[in-house]
Amino acid sequence: MPQGRSTQPDVRMRGFSHRAPVETVWQWLEETAxxxxGETLHPREAHRRILAEEVTAPESVPPFPRSAMDGYALRGSETVGAGAYNPLSFRLVGQSMPGAAHDQPLPPGAAVRIMTGAPVPEGADAVLPAEYAQEVGERVEVTNAIPPWKHVGQIGEDIQEGEVLLRPGRKLRPQDLGLLASVGRTSVTVVARPRVRILVTGNELVPSDQPRGNAQIYDANTDMLAALVERDGGTVEGTYRVGDDADVITEHFTEGSPDVLIVTGGSSVGAEDHAPRVLSEAGELAFHGVAMRPSAPTGMGRLGADTLAFLLPGNPVSCLAGYDFFAGRAVRRLGGRPSHWPHPTVSATLARKISSEIGRMDYCRVALGDEGVEPLALSGASILSSTTRADGFVIIPADSEGYAPGTAVTVHLYEPGD
Structure with missing residues (x-):
């Protein structure tokens, strides 16, 4: 496994002599990221964050016996024999309302008017629904028998004191936040969100809100990468267009310490592809060149002890694939999420063959049609529209020459999973 300063050669204008297998790079990421x-937040701020602690209940819920109906609290054994033609009469001695309990023990032969959620008074063990009773002056006539503990929520019926409620690694959902509030939690520890810096190289790129020159194109990668980082639980600390100036690239490599540095463009073997050399001089270039299509020129390594750096190709589809294969795995893992693909999957049958090459992993964009899975593109790294026309992608492993028509394949859907 690569250690210390990189021994990767400068491959500009020479080409790659070796490309690392995708699985080797994944293993390095598992060991490195x-x-x-953790950081402590109010539960209201922790939606969709990853829990970093075990949460146990400091008290039982409900903390007192409570009514599950609007009606009358009484002793169930005293209602035996009650019916429409044999009403039994109980002395009405008060009422219990949510937030305003009847705080006196219930004497024999008595009842308390009670509302749903209100505490059941001491001595009562059942709640008779209101439709089976009628108040007459200071008494209530009961026309139905009810067994003890009917319509009474017991202490700890929902949650027992000391019970483990939530475990580390859980993505907090709205109902989880409600659960935390129900036991009085005002803080929760979650995994910190990875801070990601995005550098966009290329003198030809301009932002979409500025005029474009004749030899220029609009930058698609910044907005795409920022959205991907957000999807994976990271936060973008800044985006910078640095052109093809090696000195400016170096400044951004050496200033501050984001958790993840993503560079798009300038990662291949051209004369202006400075990022691999800068990373190897400023830190460690662990890999440069991966046995995959698209995104073969991807590189990655470390800056100091705290920053993982990813060098992604500038062509948009290669950038997307390189992020999902590598940078996204790191962002997810740093943030406490599973490192595997975040996409929902479906199994479907190929309508047409997908050809591949032994020794290289392929990322094939596909559409789901009436006749099955239609391959859209394996190549065409600059054709970003192929990803918007696609429903998802299929991964062809390095030990396969592809898939024949009729083969059942796993489609990773571009629609984000939850």
Whole structure:
């Protein structure tokens, strides 16, 4: 496994002599990217964050016996024999309302008017629904028998004191936040969100809100990468267009310490592809060149002890694939999420063959049609519209020459999973 300063050669204008297998790079990421420390938030701010602690209940819920109906609290054994033609009469001695309990023990032969959620008074063990009773002056006539503990929510019926409610690694959902509030939690520890810096190289690129020159194109990668980082639980600390100036690239490599640095463009073997050399001089270039299509020129490594750096190709589809294969795995893992693909999957049958090459993993964009899975593109790294026309992608492993028509394949859907 690569250690210390890189021994990767400068491949500009020479080409790659070796490309690392995707699985080797994944293994390096598993060993290198560790979940970040926790931070403490109010539960209201923790939606969709990853829990970093075990949460146990400090008290039972409900903390007192409570009524599950609007009606009358009484002793169930005293209602035996009650019926429409044999009403039994109970003395009405008060009422219990949510937030305003009847705080006196219930004497024999008595009842308390009670509302749903209100505490059941001491001595009562059942709640008779209102439709089976009628108040007459200071008494209530009961026309139905009810067994003890009917319509009474017991202490701890929902949650027992000391019970483990939530475990580390859970993505907090709205109902989880409600559960935390129900036991009085005002803080929760979650994994910190990875801070990601995005550098966009290329003198030809301009932002979409500025005029474009004759030899220029609009930058698609910044907005795409920022959305991908957000999807994976990271936060973009800044986006910078740095052109093809090696000195400016170096400044951004050496200033501050984001958790993840993503560079798009300038990662291949051209004369202006400075990022691999800068990374190897400023830190460690662990890999440069991966046995995959698209995104073969991807590189990655480390800056100091705290920053993972990813060098992604500038062509948009290669950038998307390189992010999902590598940078996204790191962002997810640093943030405490599973590192595997975040996409929902479906199994479907190929309508047409997909050809591949032994020794290289392929990322094939596909559409789901009436006749099955239609391959759209294996090549065409600059054709971003192929990803918007696609429903998802199929991965062809490096030990396969592709898939024949009629083969059942796993389609990773572009629609984000939850």
């Amino acid at each position: 560790r979940p970040l420390p």
